[in-house]
Amino acid sequence: MSEPTATCEKKDTVPGRSFRIRIEKRLETPAWWNAVTPVISIALALLFGAIFLKLTGYSPITVYKIMFKDTFGTRYGITETLVKASPLLLSAVGVSMAFRMQLWNIGGEGQIYMGALAASWVALTFTGLPKYIMVPAMMIAAAAAGGIWAFLGSAPRAIWGVNEILTTLMLNYVAIFWVEYFVYGPWRDPTAFLFPLSPVFPKAAWLPTFGNTRIHWGLIFGIIAALGVGLLLSRTKWGYEIRVIGENPSAARYSGMNISRNIILVMLLSGAISGIAGMCEVSGIIHRLQAQVSTGYGYTAIIIAFLAKLHPIGIIIVSLLFGGLLVAGYSVQIYGIPADIATMLQGSLLFFVLGVEALAQYRIRVIRN
Amino acid sequence: MPQEDGNIVEMHGITKRFPGVLANENVTFCVRSGEIHALLGENGAGKSTLMNILSGLYKPDEGEIFVKGKRIQIGSPRHAIEAGIGMVHQHFRLVENFSVAENITLGMSTPRFLLDMAAIEDEVLALSKEYGLQLDPKAQIWQLSVGEQQRVEIVKMLYRRADVLILDEPTAVLTPQETRELFATLERMKETGRSIIFITHKLEEVMQVADRVTVLRAGRVAATADKTDVTSRQLASLMVGKEYSPTLPGKTALETAPVLTLSDVTAYGDRGTVALDGVSLEVKAGEILGIAGVAGNGQRELTEVITGLRKTTSGTISLLGQDITNRTPLEVINSGVSFVPEDRYGTGMAPNLSLVDNVILKSYRTRIMCKGPFINYDAARRQTQGLVEQFQVKCAGIYSRARLLSGGNAQKLLLGREISSDPKLLIAAYPTRGLDIGAAEAIRSILINQRNQGIAILLISEDLEELMRLSDRIAIMYEGKIMGTLDRDEWDIERIGLLMAGVRDVQHEEALT
Ligand SMILES: Nc1ncnc2c1ncn2[C@@H]1O[C@H](COP(=O)(O)OP(=O)(O)O)[C@@H](O)[C@H]1O
Ligand SMILES: [Mg+2]
Numbered sequence: 052m053s054e055p056t057a058t059c060e061k062k063d064t065v066p067g068r069s070f071r072i073r074i075e076k077r078l079e080t081p082a083w084w085n086a087v088t089p090v091i092s093i094a095l096a097l098l099f100g101a102i103f104l105k106l107t108g109y110s111p112i113t114v115y116k117i118m119f120k121d122t123f124g125t126r127y128g129i130t131e132t133l134v135k136a137s138p139l140l141l142s143a144v145g146v147s148m149a150f151r152m153q154l155w156n157i158g159g160e161g162q163i164y165m166g167a168l169a170a171s172w173v174a175l176t177f178t179g180l181p182k183y184i185m186v187p188a189m190m191i192a193a194a195a196a197g198g199i200w201a202f203l204g205s206a207p208r209a210i211w212g213v214n215e216i217l218t219t220l221m222l223n224y225v226a227i228f229w230v231e232y233f234v235y236g237p238w239r240d241p242t243a244f245l246f247p248l249s250p251v252f253p254k255a256a257w258l259p260t261f262g263n264t265r266i267h268w269g270l271i272f273g274i275i276a277a278l279g280v281g282l283l284l285s286r287t288k289w290g291y292e293i294r295v296i297g298e299n300p301s302a303a304r305y306s307g308m309n310i311s312r313n314i315i316l317v318m319l320l321s322g323a324i325s326g327i328a329g330m331c332e333v334s335g336i337i338h339r340l341q342a343q344v345s346t347g348y349g350y351t352a353i354i355i356a357f358l359a360k361l362h363p364i365g366i367i368i369v370s371l372l373f374g375g376l377l378v379a380g381y382s383v384q385i386y387g388i389p390a391d392i393a394t395m396l397q398g399s400l401l402f403f404v405l406g407v408e409a410l411a412q413y414r415i416r417v418i419r420n
Numbered sequence: 421m422p423q424e425d426g427n428i429v430e431m432h433g434i435t436k437r438f439p440g441v442l443a444n445e446n447v448t449f450c451v452r453s454g455e456i457h458a459l460l461g462e463n464g465a466g467k468s469t470l471m472n473i474l475s476g477l478y479k480p481d482e483g484e485i486f487v488k489g490k491r492i493q494i495g496s497p498r499h500a501i502e503a504g505i506g507m508v509h510q511h512f513r514l515v516e517n518f519s520v521a522e523n524i525t526l527g528m529s530t531p532r533f534l535l536d537m538a539a540i541e542d543e544v545l546a547l548s549k550e551y552g553l554q555l556d557p558k559a560q561i562w563q564l565s566v567g568e569q570q571r572v573e574i575v576k577m578l579y580r581r582a583d584v585l586i587l588d589e590p591t592a593v594l595t596p597q598e599t600r601e602l603f604a605t606l607e608r609m610k611e612t613g614r615s616i617i618f619i620t621h622k623l624e625e626v627m628q629v630a631d632r633v634t635v636l637r638a639g640r641v642a643a644t645a646d647k648t649d650v651t652s653r654q655l656a657s658l659m660v661g662k663e664y665s666p667t668l669p670g671k672t673a674l675e676t677a678p679v680l681t682l683s684d685v686t687a688y689g690d691r692g693t694v695a696l697d698g699v700s701l702e703v704k705a706g707e708i709l710g711i712a713g714v715a716g717n718g719q720r721e722l723t724e725v726i727t728g729l730r731k732t733t734s735g736t737i738s739l740l741g742q743d744i745t746n747r748t749p750l751e752v753i754n755s756g757v758s759f760v761p762e763d764r765y766g767t768g769m770a771p772n773l774s775l776v777d778n779v780i781l782k783s784y785r786t787r788i789m790c791k792g793p794f795i796n797y798d799a800a801r802r803q804t805q806g807l808v809e810q811f812q813v814k815c816a817g818i819y820s821r822a823r824l825l826s827g828g829n830a831q832k833l834l835l836g837r838e839i840s841s842d843p844k845l846l847i848a849a850y851p852t853r854g855l856d857i858g859a860a861e862a863i864r865s866i867l868i869n870q871r872n873q874g875i876a877i878l879l880i881s882e883d884l885e886e887l888m889r890l891s892d893r894i895a896i897m898y899e900g901k902i903m904g905t906l907d908r909d910e911w912d913i914e915r916i917g918l919l920m921a922g923v924r925d926v927q928h929e930e931a932l933t
Contacts, residue, residue: 307753
């Protein structure tokens, strides 16, 4: 017979002892949990990965050692981590902006591609521009393209309430097809044999790098974007509206805020930031447009935004961690271990963060009789 | 150890904890055969919890229960009904698309492959006649009014041969007439030897219908007494734990120009049916216009059309002579309308944001609250501190989340915010709903104060006593129409009640009474 209790408690009596253990829901999760949960989640994810490695015949300790040493122990590892973190950071800031308003923009990937496409168009069309005009022009074009792409994904939501998860996701494929169209078609570099590559950009369209590393200004843009968005959300009127709409749209409507307009503005900004991530990839690293601009940065950015609980500083930290994970994945490949171990760790990280988060809502109490 | 022979139910030492709340603490509660026993207490006193334990929905952490002299464990509602205990919950548990008779037999422990619906319908009809509970056994639940649904729940319990019937705040959803009919039914059930436990927080109902009363306060029993031994004043004091003064600061009648005027306003509700049907009314400066009516008769839509949250289909709304029909919510706010919505956490606040962020919800655009595109959080903090002190909002700090405020404190903050913008018109929808007496009184005196300072107030409430205490005039709504507007010297509870039930005609009124 089922028992329709509405309580969320569970009672266990331990025979022969004079206390009971009770699991009950917390009314409020204490603040220190926010710091502890990521640590526990990372530990659990590593443990999970270790079991998996063990089962497939690798020594987890050795693999983790290699991963850690090659990533954080070498100059190459560190600079590559920063290189990989740059697009992740930008795109994660972009999507987190939309998530704040409960807009599930999962179109970061497509916005990156469109940003790269528009930046490439500027670089390949206005070849004579000096750097100080070329770079800003590429940025503006990339931001506009990314923003419009996100807008296309959200306009149906703002107007008819269509779920933006589907629209933004589908537009990712469309964006990738556009880039392919150009690199296989009109922009194909005749000197690159049959590879789908555009011609190399003029030097003026290359983002400056730091010293002789591959780290480019995209990292700075990412940090500025994270801090800027943090300031925007916590200090400005517009940021306040975004927070209220995200928390309670009825209260926002009640207080006279224009929700549709905000959906569109936030999506424009969100897409613009991801668009700049795409521009930084072509202008800072590849220096030309190719069919694959991003290896799923726009999707990883979603995980990063969630792990960081949409907090700007958290996003910077988690982006670095995930950049490192990508590099670590490549580094173990040399030893014959699939690079997918890094992707698996990313996935299990998200899983454990969500799990630990859910558990953190409960507490265990011992009641003595 | 059952104590007394005449007791059909005895609960001893019942304790029930919820996370962070001690809902019942060492409660002893006994019901005699053939009595109407009122269980009185403020919201949150633990009445529903205690009765949910008796009806098998919750298990007590401590304590024992005796029914008809035998100690039993009530593990589920089915156990309870087998022991003869049936409960009609605050929220009904009926299946919308099933008929009355089907709902009544649904889930019974005697399964039959061939339900003889006709026989069941006859039996249901007989029961409903016997107890004066008018019902059509063939009607589907969704066709029924709330009052009728309640009758279905009662007949359902009678059909299952409950001899202890628990009713959880049954009158909250009824008009005064329906309440009277319900009381007559309870008397009839009492005559047939059944016991009735009647949960309420309304004193006058206890005085009207109960034989005995148990008062719960903060999870404990404050007293159990025969009704004839107590006055309603004593009960009120027992309920709130302090001397209760039902009088409010004096009022000064003012003759002033109308602030809000609605003429012939029509609007659709969420389901596309007409929710407001040619509503005309006026609220003058320095008066409280009360809106009486059973919830769901257009009150919510009325507040929404005035505040710009819902479009009208015809008619005009004007504020101080200026047309505000179908303006945006922002334009209405800027023209001086404040609004305490009925759903305070769902609409009036962003519960996960801080008190400060909630206080600036309406004022973050104003010149004092911002510097260019930035919000002046210094000013916001000062404003919040000011409100918290002025209205004695108990909180864990102004940066704690609003959802941690208790209902009364949340409402004080919300009302404080709404009047701090010096509105011309204040709309307050069910401002004291769910609050304990102390907080409710605080809210009421704030409203009276505002009125005395010349603000026009539109007060919507389902508590007639409250409306009659606070209002200068009362308009009664029924099915989206204003049935009438009565001045202080014209109204009495009967007259308002009839209008609430949709009876407008005077002769009809006499025929009914
Ligand atoms: N299922 C539940 N989970 C947690 N707390 C509850 C639950 N039910 C009731 N409470 C709490 O127990 C207290 C008593 O509630 P209740 O019995 O519903 O009071 P009443 O019916 O007298 O208004 C309240 O503080 C309420 O918040
Ligand atoms: Mg209750």
